[in-house]
Each structure stands twice: as structure tokens, then as C-alpha cells.
Amino acid sequence: MTDDMSRYPLTLEGDDAPMVRFQNVTKKYGDLTVLDRLDLDVGAGEMVTIIGPSGSGKTTVLRMLMTLETIDSGVIYVDGEPLTHMERNGRLVRANAAHMRRMRSKIGMCFQHFNLFPHMTALGNCMEGPVQVLGMSKKEAEERALELLDMVGMAEKRDQHPARLSGGQQQRVAIARALAMRPKVMLFDEVTSALDPEVISEVTGVIRALVDQHNLTMLMVTHQMGFAREISDRVCFFFDGSIEEQGTPEMLFDSPEKERTQQFLSAVLEAN
């Protein structure tokens, strides 16, 4: 890959530095380009929602940020530092495992299918990371986990295994599990897509509370246009591996400029 690394800064500094920056990021699966030279900044405390047709690379954006996928070129920065790269002798080289592990601690993620650990209780799921990774005492981790389970309305189910919980309940536990790691950036990957319609509001309610009460930076991929509109500071419409159009929810939903955006939105509205 011929990518001149000298054009990427070693760190992002200054008050206006974004919490997350994708700079010229390309991701390919074989011949298929999933993301094509993506540039995207997310400010500290900002809630950015990504919408778009399937296969447009929305989820890939989150997965790259969680280091579940590698990138082919470009650099991703988190909290002022490169995530996918690290500094060696004044230039950026590919991040090693230790660097990625350190940077990963700033990011939390919730998945479409919850991915709770089935052999642990709700409480156990929320204590696992704090105890194993952050080195908290069991007591401290339990207190913190209970606080978070309470916040998502799941304190009563603390001793239940995931198999005993409904989808909406599992997803709320998953949110608590991610928050227990005290991330600066939270990623929500279609967190309501696998839920029955009547329980979606349980989960959106929790996310809404997070937006209102915490200064978390959030990136969300969703198909729920109403929720995206209500909650986002900014909405990005992805098409074919790049951002076709972005703006405030009002701009994007009420007066989209690009034809593809209009087509997508009218197709989605019709389906609803």
C-alpha cells in the first residue's frame, strides 16, 4: 500500500481536536472496497448516527474503531492519539497489540445480537472486564456493576443468566457491561435490529438517558430513522463506502440535497 504516512499527524492537539477521527481510511475485502478514503470527525460528547443501505460500510466503521477489523490504509485517531498506528522514531507505524489494547480501553461497543457471555449472570457479565482488565476488586466491581444495572433497569435480574432474559433485557445488560469499562466513546451497532418491536423502547430509552446525562461520545448505526432524528447531533448517510451526505437531523431528514439520500429516505419511509 503506497500511503505516504508523513501526511498524517502524530497526535491531534488543541481544544477543537475531535474525539474520533477517520482520516483517509480505506477498507477492502479482497476486491471489494467497503470503505473508500473515509474522512469523518466525531467531536467529544457528540452523538453521530450512521444510516444507509446494507452493504454501505456502516457497521464496518464501528468495527474498525473497536479494532475488530484492520484497515488497509489511512489512520484512525481516538482521543488525540492514533488507534490503528503508533509513533516510532517520529513517524507512524502499524500499531502493535499492546498499543491497540491500551487504546481499546477508551472504546466500548454494543452489538446487534448482544453477545452477552451465556455462562455468566447479568452481574457477572458486567464485572468481568472491570475485574480481569481494570484490575478492580470484586467488591468494587460489583458495586459499580450494580449501579449500572440499576441505571439500565436491570438490577432485579442481576443473578439471571442471559438465556433467562428477553432480547431487550439482554441488550440493556450489554450496555451496562460496556459502560462498566468507563469508555470515552460508545459504539452502538444496530442495537435494536434484533429486538421485537414492543421492547425496542426499553433500549432506546437507555440510550436516550445516556445522551442526556453523560458526556459520552457516541457513534450509532441504526435503521430506526425516528430515533436517529430525535437523538443525534449529526446524521451521516453512507452510500457505497463513503459519506454521501451529512448534517443535522433536520437538514438530512427534512431537506436532503443528494438524490441518493432522498431515494433512500423515501424507500425507508414507505417501508414503515
Place this chain on the structure above:
Amino acid sequence: MIGWKWDFTAEILPRLGLATLNTLMAAGGGYAVALVLGLIFALAQRTPFRPLTVVTREVVEFIRSTPLLLQIFFIYYVGPQFGIRLSPWTAGLMAIGLHYAAYLSEVYRGGIEGVPKGQWEAARAINLSTVQTYRRIVIPQALPPALAGIGNYLVGIFKDTPMLSVIGVAELMHAANSIGAEHYRYLEPYTMVGLIFLAISLPTAWLVRRFETAVRRKLGLIK
């Protein structure tokens, strides 16, 4: 000559009893080797280091595709030609342990591969290390579905220990052969060997199933 002799049976029973202990030791020892080596084979096939993965894969495939008897002979009789002299016990345990390690590694592998990708991703999202991910998340989930297979091979290895008689390990089959040769009577010794095997295999299989259920329950995977 025809007809079961109870007094002869009673006479040979103590000797068979002692040999049973050797059989159990051979099975237990071989199984211990197989359990550990099998896990190493399974994990080696999952490292990002290609040559190790490929070589392990081939070794496992080779062991699975050749008879245990040949492997026993090979280690015991061909070894000395390369300066590796092993006692019948050591050679026997190595052969049977290696043989069953190859099979067990496939059971482990199946169990590990059966853990959904989302579990690995969730483990990474809370920043667990690779070792922690295996120890805390993957192995506890890979084990219960693999337990049936792991347990079946315990019974399998037990039933294969008679093969060690060919290199002189004094287990049940070996004892029965000696008794038969000394007294020119094979009916009682072989029948008793069969009964002893049955008396151990059946309860073991039953215990394995009980254990599997208990583990699943403990891990909260069944209600």
C-alpha cells in the same frame, strides 16, 4: 473340556484383578497425556503462525489415519534404532496418549469453533487479552458440548489398552493370554476379561453423561 470351571475362575481372579489395576493405570495415564497434548494440538492449530498450524494439522491427520497398533510397534521397536529406548510402559503410554490426543484435539477444536464469533468480539470489546478470552470466555463455552466426545474417548482409550499387550505391558489382555498359555484354557480368562471391561465401561459411560449434565448446569447453560 467343554464347560465352565468355577474353581479355575476363582483361581485366576486375583491375577486378573492385579492386571485390571495395570489396565486402569494405562488408560488413566494415556488419557492424561491425551487430554493435555490434545489441547496443545488444538490450540497450536489456532495460532496465527502458519507453519505451526500446518505442521500440527498434518501430524494430527497422520496419526488419525494410521492404526494405533502400528504406532505402538513403531515407538517401541523402531525407536531404539534412533537411540530412543523406552520401557513398554513409557512407549505404550506415549503411543496411546499421542493417538488419542489427535482425536481429542478434533473434539476440542470442534468445541472451540462452536463458540460464536460474537463471543470473541464481545471479549475484545471489553479488552480481555487472548489468554483471558480463552480461559474466561471460550473454553468454558467450548467444554460442555465437547464433554460427550471427550468422555467417549475415555471409554475408547480404556478399550484400546489391550493393544499394549503386544509390547509386553502386563495389563488384562496380557494376563489373560499368559493364563491361557499356562493352563491351556482360554474360556474363563477371556470371558472374565470381557466381563471386567463391561463392568468398567458401562458405569464410566454413565458417569460421563452425568458429569456433562452437571457441568452444563453449573455454567448456567441449562436450567
